[in-house]
Amino acid sequence: MIQKMVLRGGGQHGGGQSMRRTRISFAVLAALGMALTTGVHAQSLETQAAMGTAAPTESTVINLINLLVKRGVLTQQNANDLVSQAQAEAAQAKAAAARPAVPVVANAPTQPGDVAVPYVPQVVRDQIRDQVKQEVVAQAKAENWAQPNTFPDWVSRIKIDGDMRIRDEFHFFSPRNVTGLTDFAQINRNGGFDFNPNTNNALPPTLNTTQDRSNLFSVRARLGVTAQITDNLQTGIQLASGNDDDPVSTTQLLGGGFDKKDIWLNKAYVKYSPTSWVSITAGRFDNPFFSSDLLFDPDLEFDGFAANFSHALPAAPDITLFGTLGAFPVQYSDDNFPSNSIDKAGSDTKWLFAGQFGAEWKINEQNRLKGAIAYYDFQNSRGELSSPCALFLGATSCSTDNDAPANMQKGNTVIALRNIVQDPNATPGGTPDTQLFGLAYNYRLFDAKLEWDTKLMDRYKLRLDGEFVRNLSYDANKAFQATSTPVNNFNNANSSGTTVTQADYRSGGNGFMFKATLGEPDTYEKGQWNFSIAYKYLQPDAVLDAFTDSDFHLGGTNAKGYVLGAQYAVARDAWLSARYLSAREVYGPPLSIDVLQLELNARF
Structure with a gap:
């Protein structure tokens, strides 16, 4: 069972800067969410294979985690934690398979602009947060909207009185x-x-x-x-x-x-x-x-x-x-x-x-x-x-x-x-x-x-x-x-x-x-x-x-x-x-x- 979180859209409040930040966050979260969802399903198949109920298959989520380790995005310890968490979730999914599947969405969208995002483990969310923060700050500085009340550097060095x-x-x-x-x-x-009165009669x-x-x-x-x-x-x-x-x-x-x-x-x-x-x-x-x-x-x-x-x-x-x-x-x-x-x-x-x-x-x-x-x-x-x-x-x-x-x-x-x-x-x-x-x-x-x-x-x-x-x-x-x-x-x-x-x-x-x-x-x-x-x-x-x-x-x-x-x-x-x-x-x-x-x- 895949839980989902609801992120409320900014509507028209916040302007272009807020929309840019929302698009960056949603893109990264959605991509990893889809990969992890697929990975959990694949891991449940592996578990079934180990139990003799299904043929063995390669875990997509493990491959993805290994790739992130090689790229330096995740540490090996974080990768091990993710694998353990994925295995635990696969076991939960197998136990729930015997019951009728009832789609459950936590905090389902109730307002226009709400977006449902698949659940992402905390460690991945921390990595996403740091990466997105760096990208947003870099873009904000480049476009000069990180601090909208400031001016170019030369202006701060000029004083008018x-x-x-x-x-x-x-x-x-x-x-x-x-x-x-x-x-x-x-x-x-x-x-x-x-001053000669003989040549000038005017007063000085x-x-x-x-x-x-x-x-x-x-x-x-x-x-x-x-x-x-x-x-x-x-x-x-x-x-x-x-x-x-x-x-x-x-x-x-x-x-x-x-x-x-x-x-x-x-x-x-x-x-x-x-x-x-x-x-x-x-x-x-x-x-x-x-x-x-x-x-x-x-x-x-x-x-x-x-x-x-x-x-x-x-x-x-x-x-x-x-x-x-x-x-x-x-x-x-x-x-x-x-x-x-x-x-x-x-x-x-x-x-x-x-x-x-x-x-x-x-x-x-x-x-x-x-x-x-x-x-x-x-x-x-x-x-x-x-x-x-x-x-x-x-x-x-x-x-x-x-x-x-x-x-x-x-x-x-x-x-x-x-x-x-x-x-x-x-x-x-x-x-x-x-x-x-x-x-x-x-x-x-x-x-x-x-x-x-x-x-x-x-x-x-x-x-x-x-x-x-x-x-x-x-x-x-x-x-x-x-x-x-x-x-x-x-x-x-x-x-x-x-x-x-x-x-x-x-x-x-x-x-x-x-x-x-x-x-x-x-x-x-x-x-x-x-x-x-x-x-x-x-x-x-x-x-x-x-x-x-x-x-x-x-x-x-x-x-x-x-x-x-x-x-x-x-x-x-x-x-x-x-x-x-x-x-x-x-x-x-x-x-x-x-x-x-x-x-x-x-x-x-």
């Missing part, structure tokens, strides 16, 4: 502010300005210091792609919005007649990590140093090379040492300078060489301390007075025009770069004085930063930040001993309207910052929040004004004041924020600027 910020901004100026402050950055962008470009600005509606959009080339090699690019190629802002002011907005290449880098604790990055990338906006605006990207390391001490795993070394070309000289001469100037690159070393100490579950010292050397940043320059003869440039910084905000002390020769054929004082401006100092910065994370009442996170910076190259005496007299950072005349002398001159090379943040420093999960308060003090020549915070005092140096901020996450990776920045001058005539920013931020 981005963020969006919508901002409403207000600028508030004190009515007591000084007017007529010269915009030296705009003068350099325009290619110079003639000046800064707005008294007229408020309301509802400056803007956006910031950034989209990046990171590719993991190998386990230790990564590359990435990022596009970002921005009014222009200003290095410290990716904010795009809306309006302008609904014109389309510009997109800039914000990052492009390759990162190599030979070990888990060392990485080398080249190209244009995020600030690699542990620092605050006292020195560098949060949107500032670095061009060049940086090597970072971070490694826990073997004897004290709660202490991690870290550091950064970097070389960054800040500004190249013009390849074709001077453009109207066959004799070209040699290469003169302004570099930033920097190094930082620090440690992070996880004191316990509630306290973490992180600190570092750094040295930033902005080489060749100081401008020099040119050789005698006869612009009246048709020259379009002077020998040190390349010393004019590519980017400036406001605050640093500057000097006039051109030594203009008077036209002997013009009336006295009748030669145009078209000037460009360079920096009066080099900037070699010593910086120290400390950050402490703790908890109040075992519940509220608190972060305390402090930073101090000193320009080691600041020396007012040396500046006034130079060929070109410094122009005061706030104007080129004192309160009496005369040229600034060293006695009138006020500047300095120090800066510091304190900040306290209550709550989550980063509000990325719904319901997270923080409040912060900071105080900043930055003397005119403490740092390069080109790269510092573009929001505090509307950019630059020679500023002191406080910043109040609050953030609340309205959803995961989406948060509202508000900041109020109140700043005034450190030295010079009054210049108070308050800024209010209301923002909606989202990232992905």
Whole structure:
């Protein structure tokens, strides 16, 4: 008597993948089932022959089992077990032969799609299962339906990220502010300005210091792609919005007649990590140093090379040492300078060489301390007075025009770069004085930063930040001993309207910052929040004004004041924020600027 099992068909549930697997299983099961059924019948004949009731015959099932052993499908032990089982079933069949045969089907089909399969011994079923599993998995991998929610390998190595910020901004100026402050950055962008009142009656470009600005509606959009080339090699690019190629802002002011907005290449880098604790990055990338906006605006990207390391001490795993070394070309000289001469100037690159070393100490579950010292050397940043320059003869440039910084905000002390020769054929004082401006100092910065994370009442996170910076190259005496007299950072005349002398001159090379943040420093999960308060003090020549915070005092140096901020996450990776920045001058005539920013931020 041959028992049968019922396998229920999948109907239309499961799709093409389920049908493929069912066809493979049924084919193998049916073939072996038919062979075993025939084999059992043949074995019963052999048994009858042994008893003298039938002639001897060759057992088909034994031949099949022997063939499977030779092919390596079955072991000899499994084959012996099958033969013993077949003989036992043959004996049962002989005993049942005396009774009327009544076909019995276990679990007969009762639904459309049910299939009756002859009974197969367990050992054979195990072999079938393993074989079918291998075949199905191989086919599934080949056709990419083994894991339908995955993608090709290259997709798993690509990461896309981005963020969006919508901002409403207000600028508030004190009515007591000084007017007529010269915009030296705009003068350099325009290619110079003639300061001789005998040849030019126009005023030089000046800064707005008294007229408020309301509802400056803007956006910031950034989209990046990171590719993991190998386990230790990564590359990435990022596009970002921005009014222009200003290095410290990716904010795009809306309006302008609904014109389309510009997109800039914000990052492009390759990162190599030979070990888990060392990485080398080249190209244009995020600030690699542990620092605050006292020195560098949060949107500032670095061009060049940086090597970072971070490694826990073997004897004290709660202490991690870290550091950064970097070389960054800040500004190249013009390849074709001077453009109207066959004799070209040699290469003169302004570099930033920097190094930082620090440690992070996880004191316990509630306290973490992180600190570092750094040295930033902005080489060749100081401008020099040119050789005698006869612009009246048709020259379009002077020998040190390349010393004019590519980017400036406001605050640093500057000097006039051109030594203009008077036209002997013009009336006295009748030669145009078209000037460009360079920096009066080099900037070699010593910086120290400390950050402490703790908890109040075992519940509220608190972060305390402090930073101090000193320009080691600041020396007012040396500046006034130079060929070109410094122009005061706030104007080129004192309160009496005369040229600034060293006695009138006020500047300095120090800066510091304190900040306290209550709550989550980063509000990325719904319901997270923080409040912060900071105080900043930055003397005119403490740092390069080109790269510092573009929001505090509307950019630059020679500023002191406080910043109040609050953030609340309205959803995961989406948060509202508000900041109020109140700043005034450190030295010079009054210049108070308050800024209010209301923002909606989202990232992905």
